[in-house]
Amino acid sequence: MRTDGQVRRSFHEKLFGKNKFKYRYAFTGYAMIAPAFLLLTIFVVIPLVIAIVRSFFDYRSYAEVQQFVGFDNYKLILGTTSFVRSFRNALLFAAVIVLVQLLLSFSFAHVLKNCHNRYGIFVRMIIYIPYLISGIAAAIIFLFMTNYGGGLINGILLAAGLDPIAIDMNVTWARVAVIVPTLWLGFGYNSLVMYAGLINIPKDYYEAATLDGAGWLIKLAKITLPSMVNYFLLTIVGLLTSSLTMFELPFLMTNGGPTESTLTPVLYLFNNYRNVLQSSSVTIAGAILVMLIVGALNAVVFFAVQSKSSQDD
Amino acid sequence: MKNWKKIGALLTALVCTAGTAAACGGNDDGPEEGATVVTVWLRDFEDWSNEVMTSIMDDFNKDKTDMLHISYRFISEDGFGDALAAAQDNGTAPDIYQVSYTNLYSEVRGNTILALDDLLPASSFEDLKDTAKELVVYDGHYYAYPQLTEPGAVMYYRKDLLEQAGVDYSDIEEWSFEDLYAACEKLKTVMPQNQGKYPMLGFDFDEAGWATQGLQANLTGGDVCLSEDWTEIIVDSDAYKQLAKFYAELYGNGYVPVTWSTGYNDQIIDLCDGKVAIAYTGSWAIAEIMESYGADMAENIGAATIPTLNGGADKGTTATNGGWALVIDAKSKNPEAAAKIIEYLAAGEDTSAPERYFEAAHYSKTIPRKSIQEKVDAKDTSSACPSEWLDTVGKIADSAIPESIYTFDINTQVIGLMQNIVIDVLDGMGWEASWNARIDGVISEIQKIIENNGLAGNNPRLQ
Numbered sequence: 001m002r003t004d005g006q007v008r009r010s011f012h013e014k015l016f017g018k019n020k021f022k023y024r025y026a027f028t029g030y031a032m033i034a035p036a037f038l039l040l041t042i043f044v045v046i047p048l049v050i051a052i053v054r055s056f057f058d059y060r061s062y063a064e065v066q067q068f069v070g071f072d073n074y075k076l077i078l079g080t081t082s083f084v085r086s087f088r089n090a091l092l093f094a095a096v097i098v099l100v101q102l103l104l105s106f107s108f109a110h111v112l113k114n115c116h117n118r119y120g121i122f123v124r125m126i127i128y129i130p131y132l133i134s135g136i137a138a139a140i141i142f143l144f145m146t147n148y149g150g151g152l153i154n155g156i157l158l159a160a161g162l163d164p165i166a167i168d169m170n171v172t173w174a175r176v177a178v179i180v181p182t183l184w185l186g187f188g189y190n191s192l193v194m195y196a197g198l199i200n201i202p203k204d205y206y207e208a209a210t211l212d213g214a215g216w217l218i219k220l221a222k223i224t225l226p227s228m229v230n231y232f233l234l235t236i237v238g239l240l241t242s243s244l245t246m247f248e249l250p251f252l253m254t255n256g257g258p259t260e261s262t263l264t265p266v267l268y269l270f271n272n273y274r275n276v277l278q279s280s281s282v283t284i285a286g287a288i289l290v291m292l293i294v295g296a297l298n299a300v301v302f303f304a305v306q307s308k309s310s311q312d313d
Numbered sequence: 314m315k316n317w318k319k320i321g322a323l324l325t326a327l328v329c330t331a332g333t334a335a336a337c338g339g340n341d342d343g344p345e346e347g348a349t350v351v352t353v354w355l356r357d358f359e360d361w362s363n364e365v366m367t368s369i370m371d372d373f374n375k376d377k378t379d380m381l382h383i384s385y386r387f388i389s390e391d392g393f394g395d396a397l398a399a400a401q402d403n404g405t406a407p408d409i410y411q412v413s414y415t416n417l418y419s420e421v422r423g424n425t426i427l428a429l430d431d432l433l434p435a436s437s438f439e440d441l442k443d444t445a446k447e448l449v450v451y452d453g454h455y456y457a458y459p460q461l462t463e464p465g466a467v468m469y470y471r472k473d474l475l476e477q478a479g480v481d482y483s484d485i486e487e488w489s490f491e492d493l494y495a496a497c498e499k500l501k502t503v504m505p506q507n508q509g510k511y512p513m514l515g516f517d518f519d520e521a522g523w524a525t526q527g528l529q530a531n532l533t534g535g536d537v538c539l540s541e542d543w544t545e546i547i548v549d550s551d552a553y554k555q556l557a558k559f560y561a562e563l564y565g566n567g568y569v570p571v572t573w574s575t576g577y578n579d580q581i582i583d584l585c586d587g588k589v590a591i592a593y594t595g596s597w598a599i600a601e602i603m604e605s606y607g608a609d610m611a612e613n614i615g616a617a618t619i620p621t622l623n624g625g626a627d628k629g630t631t632a633t634n635g636g637w638a639l640v641i642d643a644k645s646k647n648p649e650a651a652a653k654i655i656e657y658l659a660a661g662e663d664t665s666a667p668e669r670y671f672e673a674a675h676y677s678k679t680i681p682r683k684s685i686q687e688k689v690d691a692k693d694t695s696s697a698c699p700s701e702w703l704d705t706v707g708k709i710a711d712s713a714i715p716e717s718i719y720t721f722d723i724n725t726q727v728i729g730l731m732q733n734i735v736i737d738v739l740d741g742m743g744w745e746a747s748w749n750a751r752i753d754g755v756i757s758e759i760q761k762i763i764e765n766n767g768l769a770g771n772n773p774r775l776q
Contacts, residue, residue: 061401062425062643076765081758082722148572149509166572168518169736255519258736259729278720278766280398 055285073285076278083286085260086268087293092175093264094243097182101190101239102232104183109194124195127188135185139252142181146253167254171261174254178262181249186242190235197231198224233305237298244294265290344374344382349650352407354397356637357387361604365673369666373657381650401425406642408651412457413637414448415523418718418773421451426640428454432652437660445681448715449638451773457638458660459681461670464709465595465716466516466527466632468619469581474590478503485617486705489624490559493591497568500590512568513591514584518732520577522724523716524593525556527632529727530714531621532556535630537714538723538759542775543768546759548727549752554745555622557734561744564735571739585610593619595635596706599677599698616702618709634713636678664688676703679710718773722762730755 055074058067077083112124130138145152146167154164167177205223214222247266250256256263256271269290273283344350355366370383386407388396400406412420420426430438438446438455449457468485475482478499488496493513500512516525529537532552540547547553563569575583581598583589585606592598602611621628639659641651659667664685671680671689675698680686694703717724730751737747763769 060423061398062423079761079765081761082725147574148570149574168572169732169739171736257518257732259733 051284052288054281055288057281058279059281059284060279069281073279073282074289076282077286077289082260082263083265083268083272086256086263086265089175089260089262090244090246090264093179093182093246094240096179097186097243098236098239100179101183101186102235104187105190105194105235106228108187108191109198112191112195113198124192127191130185130187131189133185135181135248136252138181138185139249142177143253146177168258171258174258174262177253178246178250181253182243182246186239190239193231193235194228197228201227229305233301236301236305240297240301241294244297245290344384345377345380348380348382349647350382350384351409351647351651351654353383353385353654354393354407354410355385355387356393356411357389359600359604361600361673362670363387365670369658369669373654373666381653383654401642401644404644406644408645408647409639409641409654411460411637412640414457414459414462414635415716415718417449417457417638417640418451420640421456421773425643426456427643427645427648428456429458429641429652429655430455432641432648433458433656433660436662437656440682440684442681442683442686444634444711444713447774448634448636452776457640458655459636459638460659460667461674461678462634462636462681462710462713463596463678464527464632464706464713465524465635466593466619467596467598467706467709468591468593468617469584469598470591470615470617471584471587472613472615474500474503474587478590482615485615487624487626487628488617488620490555490562490620490622492624493620494562494566494568496591497563497566501567504590506567509588511570511589513563513593514573514575514580514589515563515569515593517573517577518728521728521731522721523633523635524577524595525728526716526724527630527713528619528621529553529556530630531628535714537717538727539719539763539768541772542770543719543763543772544770546756546763548730548759549756553727554748557731557744557748560731560735561738565738565744584614595632596679596710597677599702599706600675601677603675603677603698611699616699616705618705628712630712630714632709632713633716634679634710635716636681672697677706679706715774719768720762720766723759726755726758726762 056068056070058069058073060066108127112120115123133141143151146154146165148154148164148166157164165173167173201224205227206219209219209223244264245266246264247270250262250264250267251270254262256267265286269283269286272278272286273280353370355363357363366387367385370385373381373383397406397410412426433455437458441449441459445459445462448462449455449459470482470485472482475496478496480496480499482496497512504510504512516528526537529552532555533547533550534552535541536547538548539545564571573583577594578597579601580589580592580594581601582605584592585602599616602614618628619631621631639655641648641655645651657663657666664682667680667682667685668688671678671685676689676694677698680689694700733751734744734747737750738744
C-alpha cells in the first residue's frame with residue numbers, strides 16, 4: 001500500500017512534472033533559508049571561526065606579526081584556579097536548578113492539569129509572566145528583597161527576632177540568592193512545557209491501567225514518566241545550558257562573590273577580558289572551552305535520555 | 314499618505330541619530346577649513362568634570378586660526394575599554410585617550426601608544442612632580458602625560474557625631490588602629506545599628522584590592538603582596554596578619570556593617586547623610602561634598618590620614634596615587650597635532666586649561682605639575698573647599714605610591730583571604746585560626762599566578 005506521502009508526490013509530479021517540481025521546491029526552500037543562513041554566517045559562523053583562529057595566537061591588535069602559540073592559551077586558562085572554580089560553581093548551580101526545577105514544574109503541571117475552571121487559565125497566564133522578565137530586572141527585584149539594610153526578607157527576619165542575612169558575606173546564602181531568582185524566572189515556562197506534555201498523554205492509558213488495578217505510583221512510573229521523556233529532555237537541555245552560561249544574575253546579585261563562590265564561567269570571562277596584562281586570546285580560548293563543555297554535556301544528556309522518536313525508530 | 318510615511322521615517326531617523334549622538338556624549342561644531350582634526354576620547358566622569366572639560370575643549374575650538382580642531386567624545390567607564398579595543402582593531406582609534414595609571418603598562422606592553430619624549434617639550438616633563446613622574450615612565454620613556462592624580466585612601470569624619478560620642482579628635486591625624494577601635498566603641502552609642510547606623514565605613518571587599526594597597530605598603534614597609542622584583546610572595550607575614558586582624562576587629566565588633574550598598578568610591582554620601590560617623594574614600598570625595606552638600610556640611614567634616622598600626626605624626630605611605638593620564642595612540646595619523654592638544658589640556662606652558670579643571674574639581678584632584686601647584690598655593694582657595702582638607706590630601710599624595718601593575722588576580726587573592734577570614738570570624742572562628750587554615754592555599758594560588766604570567770623578576774618599574 002502506498003503511503004500518504006507517496007500519493008502526494010505522484011500528484012505533484014503529474015501536475016508539474018518531476019524536474020520542474022524539484023526545481024521550484026529547491027528555489028523556494030533556499031530562498032526561505034537564505035536570510036537565516038546569511039545572518040547566521042555573519043553573526044555566528046564568521047565570528048566563531050575568527051575566535052577559534054585567534055585562540056591559537058597571542059593576539060595583540062597593534063602587533064605587526066601575531067605570534068602562534070598553539071594550545072598555550074587553553075593551557076593557561078585551564079590552569080587558572082578561578083576559571084576551574086567557576087565551572088565547579090556552575091555545575092553545582094546546574095545540578096540544583098535542573099533537579100529542583102524539574103520537580104517543581106512537574107509537580108505544578110499536575111496542579112494545572114487538574115485546574116479545569118477559569119482560574120486554571122488565569123494561573124497559567126500568571127505563572128508565565130516571570131519568564132518574560134529579563135534576568136536584570138529579576139536581579140533588581142531580588143536585590144531589593146534581600147538588601148541587608150532595608151530589604152523585605154531581612155525586615156521579616158528582624159521582626160521575628162532573627163539576624164539579618166548578608167548575602168554577599170555568606171557563601172550558602174549567596175548561592176541561594178542566585179538559584180532562587182533563576183528558579184522563579186523559569187518556573188512558569190517549564191511548568192507549561194510539562195503541562196503540555198501531561199495533557200498530551202491519552203486518557204485511555206490511565207483508564208486501562210485503572211481497570212488493571214494500577215495505583216498512582218505504577219501509573220506515574222509506567223505511563224506518565226515514559227510518555228514525558230521528550231519534555232524532560234527539552235527541559236533538562238534548556239536548564240543545563242542556561243545554568244552553565246549564567247551571567248546577569250550572579251553578576252548583579254553577588255558579582256561572583258563572596259570569594260568567588262558564585263562566580264560562573266561566563267562571569268569569569270567577562271571580568272578576565274579586562275585583565276590588561278593578558279592577551280584577549282586567553283579569554284577567547286576560555287569562551288570556546290565553555291562552548292565545548294556545554295555542548296558536550298548536552299550531548300551526554302541527549303544520549304542518556306533517549307528521545308521517544310529515536311526509541312520508536 | 315506616502316509623504317506622511319516618509320516624514321515619519323525621516324523623523325524617526327533624525328531622533329535615532331540625535332539619540333546616538335547624545336548617547337556617545339560628543340560635541341562637534343565643525344572644524345575650520347583645512348584644519349587638522351584630533352579625536353579625543355575621555356571618560357564619562359562626574360557632571361562637573363564633563364562640563365568643565367567640554368567647556369575647555371569648546372574654547373579651544375572657538376579659535377579658528379590655529380588650524381587644529383578637537384573632536385571629542387565622553388564614553389562611560391564601563392564601555393570605554395571595549396570601545397577602545399574595538400576601535401583599535403578596526404583602525405578607528407582616537408588620536409588621544411585617557412588611561413588610568415594602573416592600565417598604562419599594558420598599553421606600553423601592547424605597543425598601542427607612542428612615547429611622548431619627542432612630541433612634548435622637555436620642560437613639560439621637568440615640571441612634573443616626582444610622584445607623578447614615576448606613574449608614567451617605563452624603560453626610561455614618558456608614555457603618558459598626567460592629567461590628575463588622586464590619593465585613594467583618605468579618612469573623613471563627622472565632627473558633630475564624634476563630639477556627641479565624646480571622641481576627642483584633636484589628634485586624629487596621628488591615630489593608630491587602637492585609637493580607631495576606641496573611637497568606634499564610643500561611636501556605637503550614638504550610631505545605633507537598629508537605626509541602620511554604624512560607627513564607620515572602611516575598605517569594602519569589592520574595591521579593597523586597590524584601595525588598601527597604601528595601607529598594605531604601610532604595614533610591610535613598602536611592598537604590596539610581592540617583593541619589589543616580583544620574585545617573592547610577602548603575604549605570609551606579620552604585616553598581612555595585622556591587616557587580617559584589622560579587618561577582623563572592624564567586622565567582628567560591629568564597627569562597620571557586615572555589608573553595605575554604597576561602594577567605596579561613594580561612601581562620603583553616607584557620611585554626609587549621617588549614616589556613619591567615619592568613612593574611608595578617596596580625595597575625589599571633596600568635590601562630592603562641595604558640589605552636592607555645600608559649605609555648611611563641609612564645615613562639619615574633617616579629613617585625615619587613615620589610622621595605621623602604630624599611628625604617629627609621620628605615618629609614611631597610607632594611600633596609592635590613582636588617576637588619569639593622556640596618551641597618544643600608536644597609529645595616530647597626526648601625533649604632532651595630538652601633542653599640541655595634550656599641551657593645551659595638560660602639559661603646556663599656558664596652564665589656564667588645567668587650572669580651570671582643578672578649580673572646578675574644588676582641588677579634590679592633586680596636581681601633578683609643580684608650576685600649577687605653585688600658582689594654586691599662591692591663591693586663596695578657601696571658597697573651593699576647607700584649606701585643611703587640601704593640606705591633608707596634599708600630604709597623603711606626597712607619600713602615596715603608584716598602584717600595583719602586576720596582574721590584579723594577586724590582589725584579588727589577598728583580599729579574598731581577608732574576606733574569608735571575616736566570614737569565619739562572623740561564624741565564630743578566631744581570625745588567627747582562620748588565617749592558619751587558609752594562608753597556604755592563598756600562597757599556592759599566588760605562586761601559580763606568578764608562574765602563569767611570567768612575573769618573577771619582570772617588574773618593569775625596575776628596568
